[in-house]
Amino acid sequence: MGNRDRTQPRQFRPELERDYARSPDLGYEAAESAGFVSCLAHGFPTPLARWHYHDEYELHLITSTSGKAFVGDWIGPFKPGHLVLTGPRLPHNWLSLDTPDEGVEVRDLVIQFQREPLLHCASHIAELSELDALLERARHGVEFFDMGERAEQHWYRIKSAEGLRRLTAFLDLMCDLAACADYRLLSSVQLQSTGDDESIDQIHAVVSRITDNLSEPHSAAAVAAELGMSESRFSRFFRKATGNTFTDFVNRVRISRACQLLMDTEQQITHICYEVGFNNVANFNRRFLELKGMTPSEFRKQSLARFRDVRTG
Structure with missing residues (x-):
């Protein structure tokens, strides 16, 4: 690709991948032959390596090169064997940093499968409920460890x-992924099942209140009082549902939102700090470093790599 036209504004937001762009010339299976499950293999550089999202679930296996992966608000390294399942409309990109001059013929082995047919079948076939937890985790991106070789055989x-x-x-393949206990979630925070509808409704109300009003102060004591609980009981209840203390969860949501703003806007870091609810920049930088392993400015610098020109070779 040539240099980006500097007179045009930078396209921060991920691109929606549409069916008409899925050309067999790029490695996609022909539309008339691909059914519920479709396979894709491609090398690097390629126009497919871009910050994008789509309506399908996608299982993505890297077979060569290493570099930076971008999944939602997560940035991290990848190398051969890196295996990630992304849910519908979760933005992602893999950028190789050690590609030889001639490029590589095969870097990515990908499986895409549609959401709606799977959900429809699961409502009638009880055995498919075994995939529920896996598909829920995929909303955040799931990285599986020590599964690369087996996933390649499945592909x-x-x-x-x-x-x-x-x-x-x-x-x-899905049975193996559902049974894999060695994984991590990549993007944002994850709610866990609390076991009863009333508790789930209460937790979702609390989480919505936090996410919809990030700039406002939030305290466990105030929320506990509103729910008619003691603070200690609420703390146990909240930790069971989210896996985090109330304060840690609020910080995680705030940092997740800050990541989105750092990636998707050109707002100043100081402005982002206050917009997501931190009352001083030093605390914001400290919490960001704890959760992301880098400073906000480093995160923004690395996120801009998503827009690096890709050689066509």
Whole structure:
């Protein structure tokens, strides 16, 4: 690609991947042959390596090169064997930093599958409920460890199969992913099941209050009083539902929102600090470093790598 036209504003927001752009010339399976599950293999550099999102779930395996991965508000390293499942409309990109001059023929092995057909089938086929937790985690991006070799074997079996045999090969892969206990969530925070509808409703009300009013002060004592609980009982209740203390959860949500603003806008870091609810820059920088392993300015600098020109070779 040539140099970006500097007279045009930088496109911060991720690009929506549409069906008409999925050309077989880029490695996609032809629309008439791809069904519920589709396979994609491509090298690097490629126009497919961009900050984008789509309506499908995507399982993404890196087979060569290393670099920076961008999944939602997470930035981290990747190398061969890196395996990530992203949920619908979760932005992502993988940028290789050690590509040889001639490029690499195959860097990415990808499986995309549609959301609605799977949800519809799950409402009628009880066994598919075993995938519920996996698909919920995928909303945040899930990185699986020590699964790369097995996932590559699954990919080639799925790619070589058609019709019902492709579907059964895909379900075999999903069984392995659902059973994998060695993983981490990449983007933002995750709620855990509390086991009853009333508790879930209460937690969602609290979380919505936090996320909708980030710039306002939030205290466990005030929320506990509103729910008619003692502060100690509320703290246990909240930690069970979120895996975090109330204060840690508020900080995580605020930092997650700050990441989005750092990636998607050109607002000054000081302005972002106060917009997401921190009352001083030093505390903001400290919490950001604790959660992201880098300062806000370093995070913004690395996020801009998403827009680095990709050579067409």
